[in-house]
Amino acid sequence: MRPPGVSMTHRRRLAVLAFGAAAATALLPHAVQAQAWPSKPITIVAAYPAGGVADQMARVLATELSKRVGQPVTVENRVGASGMIGANHVAKAAADGHTLLMGAMAEIVFTPHMHDKMAYRPEKDLEPVAMAVRFPFILVTNPSFPARSAREIVELARKSPNQYTYATGGNGSVQHLAMEMFTRSAGIELRHIPYKGVMPALTDVLSNQVPMMFAGFPPAMPHVQAGKLNAIALTTKERLPVAPDVPSLAETPGQEKYDFPVWVGLFAPAGTPSAVLDRLHRESVDIFSTPAIRANIEKAGMTVSAEPRAEFASFIRSEYDKYRKVIRDAGIKDN
Known part of the structure; x- marks a missing residue:
């Protein structure tokens, strides 16, 4: 029995409003997290020693990103096991955009094909954010x-x-x-x-x-x-x-199809909100495309790449498949 004065149509409207409010509440954590990012200092993990390309690009990004987001951005070198130690640390970090990886080919597209068991799976546990440089x-x-x-x-x-x-x-x-x-x-x-x-x-x-x-x-x-x-x-x-x-x-005759560009790029833990990934992509592309920074990079024989985030992710997938064949054909195992 309906309460007096409340029509069936009115009750239906109230139900729709209640459902919409519940759906909005369910989405709220990601939306608020993305809007508030960054809410604390950011760490960029370089999986290689200081002075290498991944480390250099991480430090360029950290310096400029800190100015733009109003939070400290530090570089942490977690070295060893062909980059896997650093990559695993980021893969297991909170997916909130505050722990990132300046990654390279070995720990992203090589090692999964050389190890039967890994502590992380880059294709599942790491999200491509932005290409930094190719060389x-x-x-x-x-x-x-x-x-x-x-x-x-x-x-x-x-x-x-x-x-x-x-x-x-x-x-x-x-x-x-x-x-x-x-x-x-x-x-x-x-x-x-x-x-x-x-x-x-x-x-x-x-x-x-x-x-x-x-x-x-x-x-x-x-x-x-x-x-x-x-x-x-x-x-x-x-x-x-x-x-x-x-x-x-x-x-060289016979080598016309040979193409082996080396690359370094930014990655985040899988599950990081899309809005945070998009912001990180925009800032990264803008920083590396700054004329003075780009000029220094190009003097060192490297090129800046500014492709969209989806295109970078597609490139990583193609690299993953490309080197799976090379590694398996050569029978390479990382001992």
Whole structure:
């Protein structure tokens, strides 16, 4: 029986209003969280040592982001296990936009294919936010090595399979994957000499303990300019304006499809509110696109990328699939 004076139509309207209020209340935590972000200091985890590209980009972002959001932004280096220690820390952090990862290829798209068990799964536990920079590796040789081009390296290796060696920063490292792609597409065999880090590997190429390696463009170029290393080729399809005389590997006959851009990007724990992710994306793109910051980045042989967040996420998925095939075909396992 209806209370006197209350029509059925009025009761229905009250029910609709009550349902709408309940739905709004259910959505309120995320909305309030996004609107209030940041409500405390932000930490950007760099999964690599101080001085590397991920660390450098994290510090550039931290300095400028702090000015824009009115909260301290600090960089914390959580190093080890090919970036997995830092990535796992962020994957397990609260999904509120206050703990972020400046991540790289190894812990995002390589290691899932090298380990049967992992403490985190990057494709499920980390949300792509924004690309920071892309840059090529550069194939360098000791000046005493007889080959002066990628074609000559291929010719030597075909005449003497497994005679020549190359250095990397470790089994399953970015340098290792770059060389695997090169040797497999060229149909040659080189012996892998893994080191515990990039700098020991580069040191031994400089001292001619090992004749060649793929090295990061920024750390290798000063040695090239000093005549201590020969620059053979870049891993990206395009030449760099800051090194126009260094060809790309794709210019070598048989290597036309070779393309191995190295990248660093910002990630957040899965479940972070979309409004927070969008704000982080906008701020990151704007910071790295600032003329003075972009100019310094480009001087180091890197390029700034400003694609939309959805496009960055799609790129990460394509990289994940691309390197799954390379790693499985090569039988690489991280020991």
